[in-house]
Amino acid sequence: MLLADFGTSYCKIVDTTSDRAPRIMATRELQRSFCADLATGHNAARRSKKSINELTALARGGRRLINRGDFVLLDCGSRDIKFIRFEDGEVADMGWNAECGASMGFTIELLAAYYRLDYSAIPVPETGFSITCGVLGMSHIFDSVVMGASETEAVAKFVRGIALNAYRFAREPKELYLSGGLCDNPLFVASFPCQVNPLGRFVLLEGLQTTLEKNCLDP
Amino acid sequence: MPGQVGIVGVPPLVIIEEIQRRGDLIIDLDEPQVQAPMDLSASRIPRVYCAILRTVVLNCMHLRLDRLYIDVGPGKCDCALHVAEILADMLPIPVIRTRNQDTRSFGHPLCTADMPLVEKFTRITRGVQSAAPYPDLDACQPVCGFWGVPPRDFSLLSLFPPTTHIFGWTRCMENKTPADLALEQHFDPAIPTVFFSQSFCAKSALAQHLAAKHPRAVAIDCDVTAGSSTRAKIEAFLELSGIEPQRGGAD
Secondary structure, eight states, X not given: OEEXXXXXXXXXXXXXXXXXXXXXXXXXXXXXXXXXXXXXXXXXXXXXXXXXXXXXXXXXXXXXXXXXXXXXXXEEOSSOEEEEEEETTEEEEEEEEOSTTTTHHHXXXXXXXXXXXXXXXXXXXXXXXXXXXXXXXXXXXXXXXXXXXXXXXXXXXXXXXXXHHHHHHTTOOSEEEEESGGGGOHHHHHTSSSEEEEEESOHHHHHHHHHHHHHHHOO | OOOEEEEESOOOHHHHHHHHHHTOEXXXXXXXXXXXXXXXXXXXXXXXXXXXXXXXXXXXXXOOOSEEEEEOSTTSOHHHHHHHHHHHHHOSSOEEEEOOXXXXXXXXXXXXXXXXXXXXXXXXXXXXXXXXXXXXXXXXXXXXXXXXXXXXXXXXGGGSOTTEEEETHHHHHHHTOTTOHHHHHOOOTTSOEEEEEETTOTHHHHHHHHHHHSSSEEEEEEOSSOOHHHHHHHHHHHHHTTOOOOOOSOO
């Protein structure tokens, strides 16, 4: 069975009949004819035989990976952010910001490529920009550079602002589990004002795996 | 000869009765009445604004009305108060501002009935044009709740099961007491509830506030049309609350 998480920028794919680890590929490089058996994400309905909702996949993946009854799981994607809060093993709160908080992950990656930055070598700045989305945040970077800040410093403040925005969106928990590509960005992870446990990029695939097993058990 | 009377919001009952006595046709300007691009209204009203009031302006640009009643009191919103000024300047007809503070309760049988949610909202919004009492309807056991105003795009309602109870301003609307803030704030903490508001609407603050107080709730907002993200969010909320979302909707 081919399971796929079709993200806006990257696709995560795993073949459950093989021992090979999940693979990540740029969405723009995925063959047009590719079709998964079970998938989630923006293009899932078009590119799979069966699809499930992203937030549902996130919740099921979180429940599978996190052995606790109470936790907050935040997924920061290329285009949107989502969170789920579990209480006593049940979903107690959730959110999905796809409009006003849009394009955060995408913009962070774009800026690194444009300014040739290595996020693992940038310290967390003392303050961040107050920003609501990737596009509006770009204006802060340009203004800051015009005012004399270095590009690296300005982008670092942008990243910190994005992290703070995501943290507030998740209702400011003392501790959170992080899912998505930004787990690999040390500056982003360190910019949260709370304890962060990165889970990596395959949480939604784990949610698909749970769905698959559940469906197999209950045909 | 009967005239065409536009209404915005819920005018006082005495106005509805008067329009009916004269035999005029009521046109609800809060709902899309013309097939025209929304952007045409941008010359009169900002693009980043309540989609309901943008729809009102768009309707007024295309319809031939004889008179217009717009509620600008606590039963509507400040935005309507300001849009009334635009309409008064724009239209060569009387634009009559009302402040509906009716307190006579008509009840809200549709809000609690077992009926497709789109049908319930259609009947409730149509009910504004009538002063007649409602027929009795049995209340159903609710599996979830929808709090808020009638959305600009009814297609998002198609995701909900027929046993969804309606709360918020729509309930006030059916009750014919649109300024009843206590009724507007009422919700059922025992059922998972979607707190809906139009994007850029002042009621979004109340939606978020009440959603935070409710033990199992999500606040969503939507502009002109319900995009795939909005629909997906509702689907996920229902699914994760143990409710199978209806699949017969638009998209």
